[in-house]
């Protein structure tokens with residue numbers, strides 16, 4: 220009797236629950252997950268799937284981690300939420316100290332928010348307020364094609380307008396400047412012409428550009444492209460030359476995913492503003508942060524407004540901050556560098572084999588990220604079913620089949636993921 224009540228009502232789900240990027244007229248099948256442990260998602264029918272997605276880049280330590288569970292439970296007993304206006308608390312202060320310590324040294328001020336998209340909105344607002352405070356009109360942002368920065372309005376406006384997720388909104392968004400995306404791959408020899416279009420666009424628009432916003436090294440949802448560190452290095456140099464702020468969107472790449480704690484480190488670059496989210500709480504809770512330098516923060520606050528104009532209700536949520544603290548401690552005290560480097564080595568060995576398939580256009584990898592790009596888009600429902608039948612959870616989009624597993628994945632589990640890709644594409 221109790222079991223019946225606990226069963227997920229899939230019919231209700233199909234009729235009333237609107238899932239991301241889905242149609243209410245023709246909803247895609249959804250797989251009912253009952254629980255999750257380590258790298259495994261357990262379906263209601265008892266099948267266990269190896270999670271190749273880390274719940275969209277976030278569950279780096281795996282599910283149901285004892286230290287994260289303990290942090291959440293302990294904090295729950297004290298307070299799950301209090302407003303942050305005029306109140307502060309240990310979980311937030313400890314977290315901000317950790318973030319200041321672990322990010323590049325000039326980043327000294329932390330603004331907490333509740334999702335990656337909002338962290339991006341905050342970063343753009345900071346840049347706009349910075350120039351406003353200096354009495355300069357700089358209403359534009361410069362970014363690169365194939366980027367992705369979130370689904371809210373300002374974030375969409377700096378996401379490639381050709382991106383199918385946002386192209387529909389084109390006429391409703393402020394227009395910003397898009398340079399050609401980096402073409403030179405991470406492992407290729409650097410080609411100086413790769414930066415030419417960016418350089419030209421920056422020179423042409425420098426008087427109106429408030430900031431450059433870019434995903435460092437890995438362009439995620441805009442194409443899973445892994446580019447040469449020198450591109451980012453040049454971007455920093457050019458921003459310095461023209462006195463323009465650099466915003467690094469480390470929401471997907473932050474906290475070890477690319478083999479460095481932050482992807483900016485591949486290029487030895489320190490941004491003026493950095494956004495983090497996703498893995499910040501080990502994927503447990505929704506929390507993000509935007510960090511900036513003393514110079515930017517003090518300039519913003521020295522302006523007409525006298526403060527930074529933003530204040531979300533759930534800012535600094537103590538429960539989320541407590542879990543983030545536990546997650547960062549697990550990361551710092553653990554062996555993530557070795558884990559990610561082992562994953563990278565295994566991907567380097569196995570992906571080229573998949574790359575030989577006729578329908579595969581390209582394979583690429585970096586850290587704990589593996590990408591297979593096809594010539595033709597996949598049939599989502601079909602390929603998803605094939606993966607589930609193989610005991611893995613991989614969610615492709617368009618022509619991209621990609622994995623970014625939890626760092627704790629074992630070699631034989633990673634093999635199961637890559638073998639499932641090989642078999643399914645065959």
Ligand code: PMP
Pocket residue numbers: 334335336337339367368369370434439440468469470471496497
């Ligand atoms: N920036 C990047 C680089 C991202 O990958 C994402 C999420 N895919 C976001 C911003 C938006 O984050 P969220 O989904 O938490 O709003």
